[in-house]
Amino acid sequence: MKGSDRRPDPASSGDSAVLADAEADGEAHLTLDQAFDSGTLYALRAAVQAHAMEAGLPESRTDDLVIAVHELAANAVRHGAGAGRLRMWERDGAVHCQVDDGGSPAAGGDAGPAGNVAERWPFLPGHGLWLVRLVADQISVFSAPAGTRATVVFSSGKDPSGTAP
């Protein structure tokens, strides 16, 4: 599952190969693992803000991380299954946030993951995902049969040698 049938979204920037995911990298020390839907986006933002500050992000970068996670989660709510899951961890002096969109919209029979990442994850100027790409240090979006997984990385400016496993 993690190999050939996942492909990077052509719109994503950065070197996707270096981005870890929660299963491979962070499961053992997740700082936040929270399910969300349209009714809990407010609580999700509050939790991300608290953890970003705890991780030592400056105030403006905390604001950026909060809106980045919100926009990814909002996209999952609006264009994915209507719910999803956020996982957050720290590694190498950076905060990683991974949003899974919970799969295809239940109603849309033609909305399988193959071939329509661009449709479900539109990077239009002025739109949410465009803003995410603007503020995140790295972003990657992968589509898999189980749904779409988006990961953003924000450097916390800490010395990575102290936090690396």
Add this chain to the structure above:
Amino acid sequence: MPVSAHTQVTELSPDAHACLTFGEQEDLLDLTAAYVRDGLASGFRVVVLSDSPQLAAAKLVWREIAAETAVAAGQMVMVASQDSLVGPQGFSAAQAMDWLRDQLADSRRQGYAGMRVALDMSWALRPMTGIEELPVLEEEIAAAVTGAGMSVLCGYDRERFDPVTLALIAPFHSHAVAAATYYDDPVLRICRQYVPPGIRLAGEMDFLAAEALALALGEAIRIDGDITINMANLSFIDASSIRMITEAAASLDPSRTMVLRCRPAIEARFAQLGADRLPQVSLVGVDEG
């Protein structure tokens, strides 16, 4: 239509005894400003009572009320509660009514057609002797305004006054006044702003309240002239809401301005998404709170 069972502050009769129960300080200031503005425009004498007249004057000036000019001309009086309704020995309804009747007599002597009195009632939250007479004062004001060419707007903070007191004083008022509200839940409030005209967003705004925001913006841009989106108490706004506001601004005739009042972090977000490039947009940063 916004959901509101209340009288609009702009539609009060000349002898109204109105009760404004507010949840946010901005509501009190905005509705008081509209009440003052309309009173001055009608040629009435206007008396504004608050705990801090200097602070109240500064807040009115931001709202385009020429407070200093009106005060210098004698048409407007800014008074501190402790120099008017409350005496050095504490509070008594009789003494407070003497002060109010003196104000009315002054207005008539100076030839004003009417008088408007805005009372920020927060003084009544302080412990003081005689405060149990508060309902007596409200009852006597109700009797005094009838046919007197005087109206009184009493502002009560609904978070700080206890429900029993509010229930006691409410029946003595002829009108209940509140801002027209488009959306109100614990996370977000969208309401009309009267002075300067526009809308006010407080809390956290995201796409879930898009319908209410569209309605509020639609009503705001239908009025003439410049409009203000007051986001001084907004701590979060998402990209889709920014886009909706920006698109509303872009739809305005270029001769009109949409003033976006917001905290630095929100101001930066609007700029990031290109709002500052629109000729109709004026981004104004404000301090938090």
